[in-house]
Amino acid sequence: xxxxxxxxxxxxxxxxxxxxxxxxxxxxxxxxxxxxxxxxxxxxxxxxxxxxxxxxxxxxxxxxxxxxxxxxxxxxxxxxxxxxxxxxxxxxxxxxxxxxxxxxxxxxxxxxxxxxxxxxxxxxxxxxxxxxxxxxxxxxxxxxxxxxxxxxxxxxxxxxxxxxxxxxxxxxxxxxxxxxxxxxxxxxxxxxxxxxx
Amino acid sequence: xxxxxxxxxxxxxxxxxxxxxxxxxxxxxxxxxxxxxxxxxxxxxxxxxxxxxxxxxxxxxxxxxxxxxxxxxxxxxxxxxxxxxxxxxxxxxxxxxxxxxxxxxxxxxxxxxxxxxxxxxxxxxxxxxxxxxxxxxxxxxx
Numbered sequence: 001x002x003x004x005x006x007x008x009x010x011x012x013x014x015x016x017x018x019x020x021x022x023x024x025x026x027x028x029x030x031x032x033x034x035x036x037x038x039x040x041x042x043x044x045x046x047x048x049x050x051x052x053x054x055x056x057x058x059x060x061x062x063x064x065x066x067x068x069x070x071x072x073x074x075x076x077x078x079x080x081x082x083x084x085x086x087x088x089x090x091x092x093x094x095x096x097x098x099x100x101x102x103x104x105x106x107x108x109x110x111x112x113x114x115x116x117x118x119x120x121x122x123x124x125x126x127x128x129x130x131x132x133x134x135x136x137x138x139x140x141x142x143x144x145x146x147x148x149x150x151x152x153x154x155x156x157x158x159x160x161x162x163x164x165x166x167x168x169x170x171x172x173x174x175x176x177x178x179x180x181x182x183x184x185x186x187x188x189x190x191x192x193x194x195x196x197x
Numbered sequence: 198x199x200x201x202x203x204x205x206x207x208x209x210x211x212x213x214x215x216x217x218x219x220x221x222x223x224x225x226x227x228x229x230x231x232x233x234x235x236x237x238x239x240x241x242x243x244x245x246x247x248x249x250x251x252x253x254x255x256x257x258x259x260x261x262x263x264x265x266x267x268x269x270x271x272x273x274x275x276x277x278x279x280x281x282x283x284x285x286x287x288x289x290x291x292x293x294x295x296x297x298x299x300x301x302x303x304x305x306x307x308x309x310x311x312x313x314x315x316x317x318x319x320x321x322x323x324x325x326x327x328x329x330x331x332x333x334x335x336x337x338x339x
Contacts, residue, residue: 073299
């Protein structure tokens with residue numbers, strides 16, 4: 001395509017865009033005029049209607065949530081969202097002097113805004129007891145398994161473990177003067193035929 | 198600027214020259230520290246007091262300010278807290294005022310003497326605005 005044709009195409013596109021824009025702005029102006037009766041909220045949401053799919057549903061998880069955290073003392077929303085009549089009147093009373101509020105009322109106001117106090121949220125659980133109990137239990141189970149193994153799985157121990165054999169072994173080692181300087185035989189008193197004290 | 202005194206070397210002489218050119222009182226060796234101005238404690242406090250002193254502060258700003266302040270590695274000065282509590286009063290929010298007191302107590306961590314000091318300093322404000330401490334309401338216990 002040569003440059004002139006490209007140029008024409010571009011200007012044609014621009015014209016089209018301009019037309020579309022003017023039509024859209026006109027439509028929007030009409031729409032906002034008409035919907036000013038419905039309410040401000042509706043205007044922003046109804047603009048989505050253009051696509052023909054309606055308004056997107058706002059899921060719970062997408063809205064600001066309440067949570068008790070030490071590092072975020074003032075959450076984004078109040079804990080209690082729908083106030084009872086009593087709570088509403090209390091909120092009205094809050095607008096006046098706080099010195100006139102009783103302790104119970106102050107606590108009630110706190111509980112409207114917050115779920116747990118700092119003391120409550122920092123409270124430890126008793127989980128550690130279950131953990132220790134579980135540890136002991138499984139160590140115990142393992143112990144039973146080991147005992148069962150010793151009885152039913154392993155064969156007899158070699159004869160070299162018998163005390164008779166061991167005595168002969170020790171005598172042989174002493175006769176051979178095993179480690180006579182600082183080790184085994186050094187601890188044996190050859191004169192008195194006993195272990196050195 | 199004693200760096201040339203004991204060692205006679207080319208690099209040290211260069212060091213002196215660099216310092217004079219700088220014109221600022223930089224440490225002996227020219228290290229790569231940032232030249233940004235460090236905010237003093239007073240400036241920090243003043244900034245935050247001003248933040249909470251805004252007459253038409255809104256609830257979001259109070260929350261944002263408080264959460265940010267608690268995020269810092271420090272316990273706020275009484276004057277900042279005083280300003281924050283007065284902001285709560287303007288917003289008619291007693292619950293947040295009590296929450297702020299709880300938060301600074303928690304922020305003090307193992308240093309148990311900070312919170313009583315803060316309460317002592319804030320006592321006039323607490324009485325004036327009618328704010329009860331969490332201890333008064335029994336909220337520090339379970």
